[in-house]
Amino acid sequence: MALTAVIRVPSRALLRPWARLRDAALGWIEPAGGGGVEVSAQRFASQKVLVEPDPAAGVAVMKFKNPPVNSLSLELLTELVISLEKLENDKTVRGVVLTSDCPGIFSAGLDLTEMCGRNPAHYAEYWKAVQEMWLRLYLSNLVLVAAINGASPAGGCLIALTCDYRVMADNPKYCIGLNETLLGIVAPFWFKDNLVNTIGHRASERALQLGLLFPPTEALQVGMVDKVVPKDQVQSTALSVLAQWMAIPDHARQLTKNMMRKPTADRLLKQRDADIQNFVSFISRDSIQKSLQMYLEKLKQKKG
Ligand SMILES: CC/C=C\C/C=C\C/C=C\C/C=C/C(=O)SCCNC(=O)CCNC(=O)[C@H](O)C(C)(C)COP(=O)(O)OP(=O)(O)OC[C@H]1O[C@@H](n2cnc3c(N)ncnc32)[C@H](O)[C@@H]1OP(=O)(O)O
Numbered sequence: 001m002a003l004t005a006v007i008r009v010p011s012r013a014l015l016r017p018w019a020r021l022r023d024a025a026l027g028w029i030e031p032a033g034g035g036g037v038e039v040s041a042q043r044f045a046s047q048k049v050l051v052e053p054d055p056a057a058g059v060a061v062m063k064f065k066n067p068p069v070n071s072l073s074l075e076l077l078t079e080l081v082i083s084l085e086k087l088e089n090d091k092t093v094r095g096v097v098l099t100s101d102c103p104g105i106f107s108a109g110l111d112l113t114e115m116c117g118r119n120p121a122h123y124a125e126y127w128k129a130v131q132e133m134w135l136r137l138y139l140s141n142l143v144l145v146a147a148i149n150g151a152s153p154a155g156g157c158l159i160a161l162t163c164d165y166r167v168m169a170d171n172p173k174y175c176i177g178l179n180e181t182l183l184g185i186v187a188p189f190w191f192k193d194n195l196v197n198t199i200g201h202r203a204s205e206r207a208l209q210l211g212l213l214f215p216p217t218e219a220l221q222v223g224m225v226d227k228v229v230p231k232d233q234v235q236s237t238a239l240s241v242l243a244q245w246m247a248i249p250d251h252a253r254q255l256t257k258n259m260m261r262k263p264t265a266d267r268l269l270k271q272r273d274a275d276i277q278n279f280v281s282f283i284s285r286d287s288i289q290k291s292l293q294m295y296l297e298k299l300k301q302k303k304g
Pocket of ligand 1 (some may be wrong): 109154184186299
C-alpha cells in the first residue's frame with residue numbers, strides 16, 4: 001500500500017496518558033526531544049484497521065483486517081474507535097468508506113471468543129468497547145458509507161447500519177442481518193433501534209425474531225442496503241456516493257444527522273452502565289454460554 005499523506009500529531013508529552021497507549025497501539029514513534037512529530041500515513045495503518053487517506057478528495061477508506069473473518073475482537077474495536085477519532089479530528093477528511101480487507105467477509109460480527117468462557121470483568125470491558133464503537137460510528141460527524149464486500153452478520157450488520165449509506169456486493173452468498181436469535185441470544189435494544197430507524201418497525205420485528213440474514217437483493221428490497229453493485233464496483237460506488245453527500249454543506253448535514261440520531265443514541269447514553277450489567281448477567285448464564293459454545297462448535301465442524 002503506497003500512502004503519501006502526512007499527518008501532524010502533537011507531542012506525546014502534551015497528551016493524556018491514554019493517548020500514549022493509543023500511540024503505542026498505532027505504532028507511532030516520536031523522535032527523542034520531540035516537540036510534535038510528522039508521521040506518514042503508512043504509520044496510520046495499524047494492525048487491524050487500515051486507513052488509506054486521500055486528502056485531495058477529503059476522504060479516507062477504512063479497511064478492517066482481522067483474518068479470517070473480521071470478528072470484532074476487543075483489539076479491533078479499540079483500533080476502530082481510535083482510527084475514527086483521528087479521522088474526526090483531521091480537518092482534511094470529511095467522509096469515510098468503511099470496508100473489509102478480508103476476501104468475502106465484511107465482518108462476522110462480535111467475536112464469540114470474547115463472549116465465551118471469560119470472566120464478568122472481561123465481559124464488561126468488552127461490552128463497553130462494543131457500545132463505544134456503536135456510539136462513535138452512529139454519531140460521527142463524518143459522512144460514513146459502508147462498502148459491504150462480503151458477509152455481514154450481526155455486529156457486522158450493525159457497523160453497516162451506523163453508516164449514512166450502504167453499498168453491497170451482488171454475490172448471493174453474501175448475507176446481511178441481525179441473526180442473534182439463531183445463536184440463542186437477543187439483539188440489544190440499541191441494535192434493534194438502529195435497525196428500526198433503517199428498515200421500519202414491522203420489517204425489523206420479523207427480521208429480528210427470525211434472525212433473518214438477507215442476500216443482497218432482499219436486503220435492497222427491505223431497505224437494509226441502499227445499492228447493490230458487482231463486487232469490483234463496491235468501493236468505487238461507495239466513493240461516488242460519498243462525493244454526492246459531501247456536496248452538502250457540512251454544518252447543515254451534520255446538524256440534520258444529529259437531529260435524526262441523537263434521541264436514539266441518548267437512549268443508550270442514559271443507561272450505559274445498566275446496559276453493561278444486563279449484558280454481563282445475560283451472557284454469564286450457563287444456558288447462554290452453552291448456546292454460544294454449541295454455535296462456535298457448529299462453525300468449526302462446518303469445515304470438517
Ligand atoms: C437481555 C439482553 C441483554 C443484553 C444483550 C445480550 C446479548 C447480546 C449480545 C451480543 C449480540 C451479538 C452480536 C454478534 O455479532 S454475535 C456474532 C454473530 N456472528 C455470526 O453468527 C457469524 C458466524 N460466522 C459465520 O457465519 C461464518 O464464519 C462467516 C459466514 C462469517 C464466514 O464463513 P466462512 O466459511 O468463510 O468461515 P468459517 O469457516 O465459518 O470461520 C472461520 C473461522 O472463524 C471463526 N469465526 C467465525 N465467526 C466468528 C465470530 N463471530 N467470532 C469468533 N470466531 C468466529 C470460525 O469458528 C472459524 O474458526 P476456526 O475453525 O478456528 O478456523
